[in-house]
Amino acid sequence: MSPILYYGVPSGCSFGSIVALEWSGQPYRLARVNMPEDMQTELFARINPVRETPALQTARGDCLAESMAIFNHIGAGQGALDAGISFKQGTREFDELNRMLAFLNTTFFGAFSSLWWQLEHEADDETKRVLTEYGRARVVRAHQELERMLGDQPWLLGDRRTLADAYFIGIARWTKYHDVVDRRDYPNLQRLFDKLEADPAVIFAHAIEQQRPATSVGRFEGEVGIAESLASRRAA
Structure with a gap:
């Protein structure tokens, strides 16, 4: 099956x-x-x-x-x-992949949580403003960190695409729902995003x-x- x-x-x-x-x-x-x-x-x-x-x-x-x-x-x-x-468990490459998946799952994914909440729930204007500003700060920081980690590498872990790149593209597209960051301000991430969108x-x-x-x-x-x-x- x-x-x-x-x-x-x-x-x-x-x-x-x-x-x-x-x-x-x-x-x-x-x-x-x-x-x-x-x-x-x-x-x-x-x-x-x-x-x-x-x-x-x-x-x-x-x-x-x-x-x-x-x-x-x-x-x-x-x-x-x-x-x-992917890589065999116990190898250094596996550990690096797991580290990147964990970052994407916590810092990158988590940065959008308050933005999704205020988009999907009823709230007064002040609550929405606070949640948006909090989310903006977290999304900006997550993009800054990932931009630094990617650098001029072709993929998140270097010369080859991995599961981390697959996870990244599913989350990175969320910026279109939340007008808090312009990915073009992060040229390395924009380059990776464009390459993956053509895959x-x-x-x-x-x-x-x-x-x-x-x-x-x-x-x-x-x-x-x-x-x-x-x-x-x-x-x-």
Whole structure:
């Protein structure tokens, strides 16, 4: 049974996991999760009790949540190792990849949290102003740090693309929702963003999210519904 990635729309951070699966060359399926309505159902709670995306039903039928865990699961597969987007645990390269994934998951992803909250919830003008200013400071700092870490390297970890670049592109696009930073002020990040946006796997992930005709460059086996995915899990 091929794994099933539960990806959130619109613009979930699970976008990066789609890119990673495309790059890995392993067979997989996708299950679309409309946020927040699908996440609040008891059906989805059986997949992830925290009711968040992404989630991954593994080939064994287990359900795995949290982006870092999913990226490490994908990265442990032989396809990802052969593709050079991950490294064997215990190596220095693996530690560096984990460090970068952790930074993206905490500092970079987390910087947007107050901005998302004030966008998605009712609040008075003063509360929104405070949350926006707080978020702006965090997003600016995160971009400054990542700009410094990237430097003039072609990819986040050097000469080759890795799972970290896949995770980055799923989060970096959030600046279009929040007018608090201009990525052009960070030329290294803008260069990486533009290169990734032209990548066929990223183009595929955009098409999947937007429900347009999508051409996989990996081993995508089609989409399934949430209920159908649970039925296949029972069969496994």
